[in-house]
Structures are given as structure tokens and as C-alpha cells.
Amino acid sequence: MTALVVLVAALPLLGALAPIAGLRARGLGIAVAAGGIGGLAAAVAVAVQVERHGPIRALAGFVYVDSLGAFFALTIALVVTLAGVGSAAYLRVEEERGGLTVLQVRLYAIFFALFAGLMLASLETGNLGLLWVLIEASTLASAVLVGLEAKARSLEAAWKYIIISSFGVTMALVATLFLYYAASPLALSPNQRLTWPALFVHAHLLQHDSLRLAFLLAVIGYGTKVGLAPMHTWLPDAHSEAPSPASAMLSAALLNTGMYAIVRFQAIAIPELGRYTNHVLLVFGFASIVIGALFMVRRGNFKRLFAYSSVEHMGIISVALGFGGVLGIYGALLHTLNHAIGKCVLFLTSGELVQRWRTRESAGIVGALTAAPLVGGVLLLGSLAILGSPPFGLFLSELTIVRAGFRGSSPLAFLLLALLVLAFIAFARTTAAMATGEPGDAGGEAGGKQSVVAAVPLVAGMAALLLLGLWIPGGLNSLIMHSIGAIR
Amino acid sequence: MIAAAVESLSAASTSGVLLDLSAVVMLLCAFAALGSKLFDRYVAYYALQSIVLAFAAAVVGDALGQIDLWVLAVATLLIKGIAIPLATRRFLLDRLELRRDVAVSTGLSTSLIIGAFLTAFAYLAIRPGTLPHALVASAVVPLSTAVILLGGLCMVVRRHTIAQLIGWLILENGVFLGAITLTATFPFIVEAGVFLDLVAAVLIMITFVSGLAERLATAAAPELMELRH
Numbered sequence: 001m002t003a004l005v006v007l008v009a010a011l012p013l014l015g016a017l018a019p020i021a022g023l024r025a026r027g028l029g030i031a032v033a034a035g036g037i038g039g040l041a042a043a044v045a046v047a048v049q050v051e052r053h054g055p056i057r058a059l060a061g062f063v064y065v066d067s068l069g070a071f072f073a074l075t076i077a078l079v080v081t082l083a084g085v086g087s088a089a090y091l092r093v094e095e096e097r098g099g100l101t102v103l104q105v106r107l108y109a110i111f112f113a114l115f116a117g118l119m120l121a122s123l124e125t126g127n128l129g130l131l132w133v134l135i136e137a138s139t140l141a142s143a144v145l146v147g148l149e150a151k152a153r154s155l156e157a158a159w160k161y162i163i164i165s166s167f168g169v170t171m172a173l174v175a176t177l178f179l180y181y182a183a184s185p186l187a188l189s190p191n192q193r194l195t196w197p198a199l200f201v202h203a204h205l206l207q208h209d210s211l212r213l214a215f216l217l218a219v220i221g222y223g224t225k226v227g228l229a230p231m232h233t234w235l236p237d238a239h240s241e242a243p244s245p246a247s248a249m250l251s252a253a254l255l256n257t258g259m260y261a262i263v264r265f266q267a268i269a270i271p272e273l274g275r276y277t278n279h280v281l282l283v284f285g286f287a288s289i290v291i292g293a294l295f296m297v298r299r300g301n302f303k304r305l306f307a308y309s310s311v312e313h314m315g316i317i318s319v320a321l322g323f324g325g326v327l328g329i330y331g332a333l334l335h336t337l338n339h340a341i342g343k344c345v346l347f348l349t350s351g352e353l354v355q356r357w358r359t360r361e362s363a364g365i366v367g368a369l370t371a372a373p374l375v376g377g378v379l380l381l382g383s384l385a386i387l388g389s390p391p392f393g394l395f396l397s398e399l400t401i402v403r404a405g406f407r408g409s410s411p412l413a414f415l416l417l418a419l420l421v422l423a424f425i426a427f428a429r430t431t432a433a434m435a436t437g438e439p440g441d442a443g444g445e446a447g448g449k450q451s452v453v454a455a456v457p458l459v460a461g462m463a464a465l466l467l468l469g470l471w472i473p474g475g476l477n478s479l480i481m482h483s484i485g486a487i488r
Numbered sequence: 489m490i491a492a493a494v495e496s497l498s499a500a501s502t503s504g505v506l507l508d509l510s511a512v513v514m515l516l517c518a519f520a521a522l523g524s525k526l527f528d529r530y531v532a533y534y535a536l537q538s539i540v541l542a543f544a545a546a547v548v549g550d551a552l553g554q555i556d557l558w559v560l561a562v563a564t565l566l567i568k569g570i571a572i573p574l575a576t577r578r579f580l581l582d583r584l585e586l587r588r589d590v591a592v593s594t595g596l597s598t599s600l601i602i603g604a605f606l607t608a609f610a611y612l613a614i615r616p617g618t619l620p621h622a623l624v625a626s627a628v629v630p631l632s633t634a635v636i637l638l639g640g641l642c643m644v645v646r647r648h649t650i651a652q653l654i655g656w657l658i659l660e661n662g663v664f665l666g667a668i669t670l671t672a673t674f675p676f677i678v679e680a681g682v683f684l685d686l687v688a689a690v691l692i693m694i695t696f697v698s699g700l701a702e703r704l705a706t707a708a709a710p711e712l713m714e715l716r717h
Contacts (some may be wrong), residue, residue, distance in 0.1 A: 062677075129678030136685040140692055147696055152703040159696050163652055166645065166689055173663055173682065174636070183668050275677070410517050 002058040004046050005065055008073055009121035009375060011038035012080055015113030020105040028455075029088025033201040035113060036077070036084030039120060043077035045366055046070055046124075047479055058128070061195035068335050068480035073261045074479075076335045076412035078464075079252040079344050080116040080312025081113035087112055089454035093355055094243075100149075107135050108148055108243065115141040115249060126196045131261060132176050136169050145239045145246040150190045156240035157234075162320040164234040165384040168224020175217035175265070182210035194246040196264055200486075204271040218265040219280055228284045229291035229411050230319060232311045236295070239307035240360060244351025247303060251310045259317060261337065263267040266321065267487045282322030283414065288315025289419045296426035302362040303350050305430055306343065309386060312423050313339045319416060320401040323408055327440065329484045331400035335367030337476075338393035338468055342386040352454055353434075362430050367439030376435045376448050380456045383431040384467050387424045393468030503551035510516045510544035511631035511665060513537075515607070518638040518658050522645075523600050530654045531573045534661075535644075538568035541661050545668050556676035557668060563683060571659070572690055579694055580650055584701050591647035599645045603638050610634035626639070628669045635662030649697045660686060 016032035047070040050056060055066040065073070091108065094100040100108070115138055122134035140162070147158030183193040186205055192198040199206070223229040239247045262281075269277045292312025296305055313335070320332035350360075352375045357365050368376030372485070385392035396418065405413030517537035523531050542565035549557030580586065592601070609635040639659025643652045667674060667682075 022586075084662065127675070127678065129675060131683065133678060133681030133685055134680075137688065140685065140688050143692055147699070150699060152700070155696055155700045155703065159649060159693075159700060162647075162689070162693060162696065163643070163656065165660070166656055167640070170663055171661060174666065175662070177667055177670055177674075180674065192677060 001047055001053075001056050002063055002093035002290075004042055005056055005063055006126050007042040007057075009040055009117045009124060010079065011035050011042055012077075012084075012111050012116035012120060014038070015084075016117070017113075018111045019109055021085060024026075024083050024102070025105050026088075029091045030273065032091075032109055032112055033081075033084040033088045036081035036116065038114065039116070040074075040077040040081045041121070041357070043070070043073045047074050048475070051320050051369075051475065051479060051482070052106045052335055055197070057197075059164050059412065060191055061126040061197065062130055063124060063357075064195070064197060065124050066197075066486050067479055068260075068263065068486045069123050070130065071333060071479050071483045072256060073120055073337070075256060075340050076116075076119055076123065076253045078121070078337075079249065079340050082348065082461055083245045083252070084112075084116070085181060085453065085457045086248060086351065089451055090243060090351055092357075092453070093451070103108065104148055104150070107144065111141045111144040111148075112136075112246065112249070115145065115246075116306060119253055122257055127191075127194050128176050128179065128196060128199075129194045131264070131336075131350075132169070134259060135172075135222070135261060136166075137253065138257065139169060139225065140166050142242075142246070142250060147244040148243060148246070149241070154241040157237040159487040161234045163232075163240040165224055166247055168221050168231055170221070171217050171224070172221025172261070173223055175214045178210045178214035178217065179206075179265070179268070181233055182207040182214055191269070194269070201297045203268050206272050206436060207270070208272055211269055212276070215265055215269040215273060215277060216280065219262055220227035222258045222261040222265075226255050226262065226318075227258075227288070227311050228314060229288040229311060232291065236304045236388055239274040239310070239347075240303040244303075244347050244354060245428060246342040247306075247350070248347035251307065252344040253396050255310060255314055256336055256340055262318075263321065263487060270488065277388040278322045278324050280322075281318045285315045285318030285323075286412070286415070287320055288312065288318065289416070289423070290315075293419050293423040294427060296423060296430075299362055299430050300432065301349070302353070302365075302430065305362065305427065306346050306350060309346075309423070309427055310339075310343055312419075313343070313386075315399065316395065316416075318403060319412075320404060323401065323404040323410070323412075325404055325407065326484055326488075327400060327407060329487055330480055331397050331404055333480050333483055334400060334468075338397050338465065339386070341461050341464050341468075342382060342392070343392060343466070345378065345458055346382045346386060348454075348457055348461075349375055349382060352458075353379070362434050365434045366437040368435045371439040374455055378462060380435040381462060383428060383435075385469075387427055387463070388420060391469040392465045394465070395473075396469055501551070503547050504511075505546045507544055507669065508627045508631075510540050510547065510626045511635075513540045513625050514544075514661065514665060515631050515634055518635050518662075519600065519603060519641075521654065521658060522638055522642055523596055523601050525589050525592070525596065527650060528577065530589075531576050531581065534654050534657055535569055537658065537661050538564060538572075542569055544636050544665060548668050559676075560679055560683070561667070562599035567683075567687060568657075570662070570683060575690075575694060576650070576653075580697060583698065584652065588622060589646065589648050589651055591651070592645055593647055594645040599641065602645075603641055606637040606641060610637055613638065616644040617622070629666060632662050632666035632669070635659075635665060638662075652655055653697065657690070677715070 012035040014035035015032035018028050050070045112268050118138035143162040147155045227235040266277050292308045295308040317332045388394045388398040517533045521533040542561045545561035611630045614630045642655030681703050
């Protein structure tokens with residue numbers, strides 16, 4: 001069973017080994033995509049095992065997968081698969097038109113695979129120190145992807161990303177230290193004092209002041225990774241400058257990994273700190289939704305638009321955790337999955353748009369529906385989905401979250417609704433203008449044949465979103481319910 | 489057993505005094521870096537601070553009889569005290585011919601005064617009383633907090649990428665000082681991982697800075713305006 005857990009993180013690493021075999025873009029793309037698919041299959045198997053036999057533990061808690069970890073691993077593995085297939089398409093096009101050198105293509109494959117493997121590994125450890133190490137390492141791997149194109153702009157974005165998130169993640173390390181210190185009154189071995197299940201059982205015995213400090217620093221530190229306002233400033237730059245499949249990974253996988261760490265800290269802090277944890281998450285959540293929605297109003301670079309939408313959605317998830325209760329946490333987890341799929345599809349679409357139109361400015365793209373029906377269609381439907389329109393999955397999860405807010409009869413639920421409407425208008429007016437209208441001259445060049453490899457993740461992602469909007473599979477439902485049990 | 493050993497680190501013992509002294513020197517190094525305008529001074533103060541940190545780790549390792557802290561001390565000395573300063577000097581300062589840092593947003597005296605306030609704040613926020621069990625030489629925890637805050641301040645008032653890098657490294661040293669004292673028994677595998685991450689981060693950062701410098705002639709952050717629209 002432990003072998004299965006190792007496979008989840010190890011299979012995506014295939015892509016990192018492929019360059020040693022001297023493969024070119026085509027082979028590397030296949031290796032990356034195959035690694036993603038293998039990782040997803042292993043993640044599904046692990047989730048089934050955890051559902052049947054309870055948490056998997058090994059190596060004194062260094063390997064620990066419970067329902068929550070399995071759920072996040074499933075989400076991230078799905079994103080890695082979609083983005084991996086997207087990468088295969090991206091690498092082939094870039095090599096054909098000479099956009100990337102052979103070295104850059106190899107670096108992309110190596111660091112994409114490392115990024116994916118490290119993130120998945122971080123979800124499968126019960127040791128909060130190791131969690132920190134793996135999250136920081138995955139940040140470093142992704143920074144290389146952001147700066148891959150090695151233009152002044154992308155290097156600048158990568159610098160901003162690495163220095164701000166290193167600062168943030170160092171705060172998270174201090175949080176881990178204080179948590180370790182808060183556990184010093186407990187009769188636990190040094191190792192167990194960092195091990196999540198042991199801390200969770202003894203959570204009510206932790207030292208109050210240190211725990212409060214640890215929780216706050218963890219929200220700020222890991223919140224920098226999540227992109228919670230006001231620590232989100234690296235996010236739009238990194239997302240707009242990274243190659244599009246890497247942007248998809250940042251937005252749909254990395255942010256969720258940070259959120260997972262916050263959830264773990266919250267679960268430990270609740271028994272001692274109570275509603276305080278919810279209030280902290282509500283404050284940061286609403287700040288993020290407001291910032292995200294306001295910056296979406298500005299038209300311009302559409303990858304930045306998608307990035308601000310990620311800030312907004314991370315805010316929604318944080319607010320859902322802040323509302324708390326079974327309904328709130330259910331909504332937060334379901335929204336994590338839905339947003340991950342939706343944003344992954346949108347960023348892969350943005351990659352197609354950039355490769356066809358050679359611009360990241362939304363004003364430069366008109367009539368995508370006519371020029372490239374599939375890409376334009378996915379852009380339009382994907383936007384509607386990410387904005388929470390029925391019949392897609394995000395409608396269901398946002399509805400759950402708003403209901404959780406009303407159940408607490410909190411006026412904040414109205415505020416959340418109002419902000420969602422604002423975000424809808426801001427986002428849709430840009431993407432609708434890109435999809436509709438007459439393509440003109442630029443559109444003629446942008447037409448061209450639709451590559452099948454590039455189309456697969458777009459269609460598969462949209463189908464999954466539609467499915468999740470209409471029907472939540474029983475297995476997924478029970479996985480989420482058990483995850484809630486692991487939190488409260 | 490460990491609880492008994494930790495008592496030998498209390499403020500009155502020789503080890504405790506040495507540890508407190510190291511922490512004070514580290515704080516002074518952070519202040520010196522904050523008050524300097526020459527790039528090679530930043531690097532020199534960072535190197536000195538790291539060597540003192542290695543000494544502090546050795547003191548704790550000796551007092552608690554923990555071998556992994558000795559390993560950490562040697563690694564700190566070799567990597568933070570020697571390798572990183574050398575690499576920064578060789579690959580960044582010499583190659584890019586950097587001498588004076590002109591990209592500061594706040595005057596030196598102002599930033600030193602802010603630094604003094606931050607140090608006072610660290611003492612007020614982390615009073616020895618808030619620490620439930622007087623596990624360690626109690627002055628070290630507020631001192632390491634002050635080093636962390638000063639490192640952060642360096643990153644904020646300096647706009648040059650290299651100055652920001654050094655600021656972050658100073659901050660990291662503060663975290664390590666806190667780590668070896670507050671939680672002397674931190675699992676070794678985690679500490680080693682933290683260390684590896686640090687080395688990888690510095691390598692990547694040096695690559696980025698030199699890549700940026702080649703493209704922009706100057707890698708000062710205020711010149712990095714392209715992404716601001």
C-alpha cells in the first residue's frame with residue numbers, strides 16, 4: 001500500500017528522466033503526459049484504499065494519507081494529467097516554430113515533472129516539517145518554469161515570484177517552529193510533535209499563545225502561496241509570464257497545495273482557538289475576493305485576468321472554510337476540485353490563444369468562436385463555468401458555500417453574493433468580447449488546423465465540469481465527507 | 489533526558505551565555521548590513537553572521553549532546569559561511585562589477601531607526617514570560633525574532649535584487665537561530681530538507697539575477713517596471 005502512495009508522486013517524475021534518454025519535444029511530451037496519467041491512476045487507487053481501509057501510515061508518519069490528503073492528491077493529479085497533455089501539445093508547437101531551444105524544452109520537461117512530483121508528495125506526508133520542505137521545493141521548481149522563456153519580462157516575474165514566495169514560505173517555517181513549540185508540553189517524541197495525526201489527537205492540549213502565533217503565521221506564510229490578498233502580488237505576473245500549461249499548474253495545483261497546508265493548520269488550531277480561526281480566514285478570504293474582482297474590471301492581458309480570477313476563487317475557498325460547518329467545508333473542498341479543473345482548462349485555452357494570435361492582450365483577439373471554433377467555444381463555456389453558471393460544477397459548489405453562509409445567518413453571505421456578481425460582470429465582458437464578433441485579418445491567420453492533442457484536455461476538462469455540475473459520484477461524495485471528518 | 493539536558497542551556501550556564509552572545513553578534517551583523525551601502529559589505533556581514541550561527545549551533549549541539557546539530561553546524565559553516573558568500577561575490581558582484589547600492593528607498597539613518605523599533609518590538613512581542621517552559625536561554629528567542637524582522641526590513645528598503653537576496657538570507661539565518669534554540673530537537677531529516685531547499689533557492693536566485701542583469705544592464709528592482717503596466 002505504501003508502494004502505491006510512492007507511485008503517486010514517483011510516476012509524474014518520469015518526465016524528469018526522459019531528457020536523459022535524449023528525447024526531443026515529442027517524446028518528452030509523451031513522457032510528461034504518461035507520467036501524469038500514471039500518477040492519476042495511482043491517486044485514484046490510493047483514494048479507494050483510504051476509503052476502504054482508513055488512513056495509510058508508514059515510516060513514522062512521514063508517509064500518511066487520509067481522506068483529505070487523498071482528495072487533494074486526486075485533484076492535483078487530475079490537474080497534472082490535463083496540464084501534462086497540454087504540455088505535450090505546447091512543446092511540439094514551440095519546437096516546430098523555434099520558440100524554445102532544445103535545452104529549454106528539456107528544462108521544461110524536467111522541472112514540470114519535478115514540480116508535479118513534489119506537490120503530490122507534499123500531500124502524502126503527515127509530517128508538517130516535511131510538508132514545508134516539499135512545498136518550498138515545488139515552489140523552486142515552478143520558479144524555473146516561470147522564468148523559462150528567459151526574456152526580461154519572464155525573468156522579472158520569476159524573480160518577483162521566488163523572492164516573495166520565499167519570504168512567505170519562510171514565515172510558514174516559523175509557523176511550523178511555533179507549532180512544534182506549542183506541542184512541547186505534550187508527552188510526544190520530537191518526531192511526533194510535528195506529525196499531523198498525533199497533533200490532531202492532542203490538539204486541545206497545545207499551548208495557546210504559541211498555537212495562535214503558529215496559525216496566524218501559517219495563514220500568512222502559506223497564504224502567500226495560495227495568493228490570498230494582500231500577499232498575492234506575485235501571482236498575476238507569474239501566471240501571465242509562465243508558459244500556459246505551467247500557468248495551469250500554478251493556478252490549479254500549487255495554490256491548492258498551499259490551501260491544503262492552511263487546512264491542516266486550521267484543523268489543529270480549531271479545538272484550542274475556536275472561532276478565531278474562522279474569523280482570520282474570513283478576513284483574508286474577503287480581502288482576496290474584493291481585490292480579485294476589482295482587478296478583473298481592468299481589460300488587458302487575459303492571462304492576468306485569469307490569474308486575478310484565481311485570487312478571487314482562493315478567496316471564496318477561504319471564506320467557505322471561514323463559514324465552517326459541514327456545509328462550508330464541503331463547499332470549500334468541492335470548489336477546490338471544480339476550480340482546479342475549470343482554471344486548468346482556461347489556462348490551457350489561453351495557451352492555444354497565445355500560440356494562434358501571438359498576443360496576450362484581450363483587445364487583440366476578436367471572434368475566436370469563428371476563427372477557431374473549438375478554442376473559442378471552450379473559452380466561452382469555460383468562462384461561464386468558472387463564473388459559476390449552471391449547469392457546471394462551480395455553480396453547485398458556490399451555491400453550497402453561499403448556503404453555508406446563510407445557515408450561519410451571517411450578513412457576509414450577502415456580501416459574498418454581491419462580489420460574485422461583480423466578478424461575473426468584470427470577467428465575462430472581457431472573455432465574451434474575445435469569443436464573439438468578426439475575426440478580421442488576424443483571425444484568418446489564427447485559424448489553422450486544430451491539433452488533437454491540444455483539444456483532448458480542453459474537451460475532457462469541460463466534460464468533467466459538466467458532469468460534476470449534474471452529478472457528484474458516490475465515491476467522491478464519501479471521500480469529501482470523510483475529509484470533513486478529518487478536519488473537525 | 490532532553491529536558492534535563494536543555495536546562496544546561498539556561499541563561500546562567502556557560503553555553504547559555506555563549507548562545508546569548510552569538511545571538512547578539514548576529515543581530516549586530518544584521519544592523520551592520522542594514523546600515524551599509526556597499527555590496528561586498530552586505531556579503532561580508534552575511535558571511536560573518538553565518539559563521540556565528542554555525543558557532544551557536546555547535547554550542548547547542550555540545551550542550552545537548554546532539555550529533556545532528558554538529559552536522560548542521562559544519563554544513564552552516566561550509567555553505568552559508570563560505571560557499572554562498574563566495575558564489576555571490578564571484579558570480580554576481582565581480583562579474584557585474586557592482587560596488588555601491590544606490591537603489592535604496594529609505595535613507596540609511598531612517599532604516600536604522602526603524603530597525604531599532606523593530607528590535608524593541610521583538611522584545612515586547614516575545615517576552616520570556618510568554619514562553620511557557622523556560623527551555624532555552626530566553627534572550628535568544630526575541631533576538632532571533634529581531635534578526636528575522638531586520639532581514640525583512642532589508643528586503644523592503646533595498647530595491648536591488650542582490651540586496652533583497654541578502655536580506656532574505658539574513659532572515660533565514662534568524663529563522664535558523666530560532667530553530668536551533670526554540671526547538672533544539674527538531675527532527676534531523678526536516679532540518680536537512682530545509683537546508684537543501686535553501687541551497688537550491690540560492691542557486692536559482694543567482695541564476696535569475698545574473699540572467700536579469702545581462703538583459704537589463706542593471707537589475708535594480710525599480711527598473712523592473714515592465715510588468716506594472
